[in-house]
Amino acid sequence: WWWLKAMIIGVVQKIIKLGQDDPRRVIHSLKVGIALTLVSLIYYSRPLYDGFGAAGMWAVLTVVVVFEFTVGATLGKGLNRGFATLLAGALGVGAHHFASLCGEKGEPIILGLSTFLIAATSTFSRFFPRIKRRYDYGVVIFILTFSLVSVSGYRVDKIIKMAHQRLLTIIIGGVTCVTVSIFICPVWAGEDLHNLVAQNMEMIANFLEGFGGEYFRSPEDGDSPVISKNQKPFLKEYKSVLNSKATEESLANFASWEPGHGCFRFRHPWKQYLQIGTLNRQCAYLVEALNGCINSEIQVPSEFRKKIRKACTDMSLECGNALKELALAIKEMRQPCLADPPVESAKTAAGDLKTTLKTAFIENSDLLAIMSAATVASLLVEIVHCTDKIAKSVH
């Protein structure tokens, strides 16, 4: 009993955490409930039921399958479903009409053959990347509706009336979904994408701002690196940026279905976010290599360390500043005018580093020892380039 109680408490805590992490999840669940209950009214109320008959089922089906977390995904699926049903319904009626001309025996053969052909070619078309991305669901519904209409047309005589009813109920279901999705606390994919890109940039910036202090902390400073690392989440936060590609692409895809909202107009250049996201990831790969250097055990001679310390810390701090400013500019949708000074000073710091290294007289020629530090320096120079690129693409 005690075990059961502990398990239940664990599950409840997980549920609460899930809800607190993103309260929109709770709202979304309630929205689905509302939409479904609204559509069920078609069944309950006698006058509507008499109009639609059993086709009311399709409204319920549409709501359950089409309602998604973001407005874009819901709209995309709804439109796909609507148009695919219309097209496939028309084709199905056509196929049925054509088959009925072939006599009693030819009819099932023609219908079977056309179902096979439509199913095979449509399934193949789903492998085209462009169709897969935007119309995958539509193609599935197309196959489904065509086979249902053409096949059941073989039995039901009032086929046109049936197709008409089915389309109408699907439209009712779709419109209910879209309305509830847009007018009750909408979740816009575009806004999510916008925030995600800015947030990723910020996480990289956090790492860079902290990196200088972490790498050049002299051993005399005291606190053991093992303890401090666990207390510093910014050293691991950036890792989620490395695998952000799939999320960004699906959000951009959903966003392209959305109408104008908030400060985004219709046909907002969502593809630019993908470009910035790619640059973010490039920067994150360099940061990952840099992170490897923190854990390196080779002791860099303190003299050399001192020489490059200033330039390196400056570079990483200024890059961090620039990225933070860029992220803020994206969030507030303005020109990132304050990002140029830090980028410039990061470039100056890179130049300083170059002259330092050129003129540096190496007392002990132990190249091995300074190698790790040199790697850090050159990675930072790369990051400066990358930051510069990001700044340009944000403009």
Place this chain on the structure above:
Amino acid sequence: WWWLKAMIIGVVQKIIKLGQDDPRRVIHSLKVGIALTLVSLIYYSRPLYDGFGAAGMWAVLTVVVVFEFTVGATLGKGLNRGFATLLAGALGVGAHHFASLCGEKGEPIILGLSTFLIAATSTFSRFFPRIKRRYDYGVVIFILTFSLVSVSGYRVDKIIKMAHQRLLTIIIGGVTCVTVSIFICPVWAGEDLHNLVAQNMEMIANFLEGFGGEYFRSPEDGDSPVISKNQKPFLKEYKSVLNSKATEESLANFASWEPGHGCFRFRHPWKQYLQIGTLNRQCAYLVEALNGCINSEIQVPSEFRKKIRKACTDMSLECGNALKELALAIKEMRQPCLADPPVESAKTAAGDLKTTLKTAFIENSDLLAIMSAATVASLLVEIVHCTDKIAKSVH
């Protein structure tokens, strides 16, 4: 007209290319057609139709929605659909019975309320990562079936017979899918995952094998780097490894639904592939940083270059060899006994490099110039570590 002709030729070429890239796509399309036509027979043949009535529609619906490219995905969806329908059907009948006890007026209220509650809680449960990964489709079907059964139960009196018929047709549809999917040229997700991981490793190996020659090619060697780079696909191939996480995870998920096949038994340790995949990606991030160094324009003094050339080329070649052997061992499912020697010699080369650097007397103290080469060297040392880790995890 000419324009239309060119467009059609373009599309046809694309279709042929898509089919040639992976002939299993064509076969998959034909399989969907076959499964759908088989199920349509339920409608066509009079004795079966009399048994099932309009419920035969659910078999068609199931085939269209459940049939996926890999066996694992099809099985997963089919099982999800079957169990969700069973559970939701039982619950729906229960809710309907309970509601009918509450009298004429209470019935729609109780039913509406229960639909709302089930829909909201189930939708929320989809946000749990574990449920999302394996049972997402099942939850959707659960909501769908529950609302359909409880709602239409309000009208149709023979509710149990209906639920029974519907479940039976769904099972027929599901079994058809799974049978066609397994017995006609099956596409196993597990096999795909297996090959993908090995292939990713090979692509990294190709890069490393070619890298030494590319980076240390002396300018006197002749051929312009711009031309040669386009002729060397291995320099770009590895980029697909960077974003392979999502694909690997979904394949591993599908694979866990699959029964034993070929040389994989049921409950093959698919998670190990994910671990190896993660290490692959870590290696690829380092390779990405290394790739940045190839394009660097800083001229490394040829004297220093000569000194580290042998050790660096050895490291990258031996790592490449080791990874190739590991990839081969994965493909052939045997112990990678031949991978140890190259890993060892890569480690020796790393040691050699260390002593070279320690004893190197630097004639010109221009640190800046050698920095890029030093970075390459230290990244290669990291890659040696990473290769070692991969070798251990493959064992």
